[in-house]
Amino acid sequence: xxxxxxxxxxxxxxxxxxxxxxxxxxxxxxxxxxxxxxxxxxxxxxxxxxxxxxxxxxxxxxxxxxxxxxxxxxxxxxxxxxxxxxxxxxxxxxxxxxxxxxxxxxxxxxx
Amino acid sequence: xxxxxxxxxxxxxxxxxxxxxxxxxxxxxxxxxxxxxxxxxxxxxxxxxxxxxxxxxxxxxxxxxxxxxxxxxxxxxxxxxxxxxxxxxxxxxxxxxxxxxxxxxxxxxxxxxxxxx
Numbered sequence: 001x002x003x004x005x006x007x008x009x010x011x012x013x014x015x016x017x018x019x020x021x022x023x024x025x026x027x028x029x030x031x032x033x034x035x036x037x038x039x040x041x042x043x044x045x046x047x048x049x050x051x052x053x054x055x056x057x058x059x060x061x062x063x064x065x066x067x068x069x070x071x072x073x074x075x076x077x078x079x080x081x082x083x084x085x086x087x088x089x090x091x092x093x094x095x096x097x098x099x100x101x102x103x104x105x106x107x108x109x110x111x
Numbered sequence: 112x113x114x115x116x117x118x119x120x121x122x123x124x125x126x127x128x129x130x131x132x133x134x135x136x137x138x139x140x141x142x143x144x145x146x147x148x149x150x151x152x153x154x155x156x157x158x159x160x161x162x163x164x165x166x167x168x169x170x171x172x173x174x175x176x177x178x179x180x181x182x183x184x185x186x187x188x189x190x191x192x193x194x195x196x197x198x199x200x201x202x203x204x205x206x207x208x209x210x211x212x213x214x215x216x217x218x219x220x221x222x223x224x225x226x227x228x
Contacts, residue, residue, distance in 0.1 A: 004153075032215040043201055043219035044154070087153065091215045097142050097161075097205045098169070099217060103153040 001026060004102035006088050012108045017078045021105045023071040023088030032091040033064055035073050037084045038104065044087055047073075078109045114138045115220035117202050123226045130189040132223050134202030136182075142205035143185040144217065145169075145177060147198040154201065160185055192227040199224050 006023045013019045025033075033050035048055065050062040050071055061074040071088055088102035114137035124130050134143065141162055146154040146169075156169030158177040166177050174196060178186045189196055202220040 034216065043222050046216055046218065049216070097215050097217070098144075098156060098159065099215060101146075101154040103151060 002102075003027060003100045004088055004090050006102040006105045008103060008105060010106040010108050012110060013078055014110055015078055015080060017109075018074065018076045019078055019107060020075075021073045021086055021088075021107075023073075023102055025069050025071070025088075025090045025100075027090065027100075028066075028069060030090045032099075033062075033071050034089040034099075035060075035062055035071075036087040036089055036101075038087055039084050044101075047086070075107075078107075080109050080111060083107055083109045115202060115204060115218065117200075117220040117223050119223060120221065121224045123228065124192055125228050126193055127191050130192050130225065130227075132187045132200055132202075132225070134185045134187070134220055136185075136204050138204075138206075139182050140204040140206050141182070143179065144203040144205070145175075145185065145187045146201045146203065147171065147196075148201060148222075149198050157187065157200075189225075192225075194227050197225060197227045 004025050011019055035047040036044040037047045038044040048057050048062055050064045052064050054063045059076045063072045085104040085106045087104045090100050116135045118133045144159040145157040148154045155171045157171055157175050158169055160166045160179045163179055176188045200223045203217040205217045
């Protein structure tokens with residue numbers, strides 16, 4: 001079983017749609033959680049950290065459920081520019097700051 | 112902009128040749144990482160460093176070595192390249208405390224595309 005599992009997609013949605021991505025992680029000792037965005041042939045870029053209380057940044061909302069070891073990302077009012085791969089990331093070792101990356105979920109927003 | 116550069120950006124080499132990839136950062140961050148990214152696998156940690164001359168292995172370290180003689184440079188060497196090492200290699204840094212307050216945020220360089228024939 002992978003440490004971080006994501007549905008690879010692709011998710012094909014029309015502009016303006018709301019789309020949700022889910023992720024599960026296996027290490028119950030994990031303390032830090034992130035969503036990264038990666039455009040084709042580019043480096044991953046931090047989208048947002050995920051906090052236990054849930055957090056929102058504009059059209060993006062992240063939720064964490066520690067009991068179920070589950071992380072989600074909600075994108076409202078999708079834009080063409082949101083088309084990318086979204087990576088779920090969990091820390092493996094806080095002391096060494098090692099992160100474990102999911103394989104990513106691909107989103108294609110269509111006009 | 113995390114001030115990370117990688118060189119070369121693209122390289123084609125032959126099986127059995129040594130290859131060194133360079134990661135350079137301008138902001139004196141202590142933690143640096145090398146990952147490889149392959150379809151279906153996501154990013155996998157090769158080696159990392161938590162200071163000058165302090166390095167450790169990641170999950171896919173076989174066939175790779177690293178060196179960090181200066182804070183700003185982290186070198187990844189493939190001693191004898193194999194076709195299975197064809198991949199995209201990303202360097203990352205982790206600042207003391209990220210913008211969101213987390214101590215575990217990482218920021219990536221632009222990547223090196225390596226092809227081993």
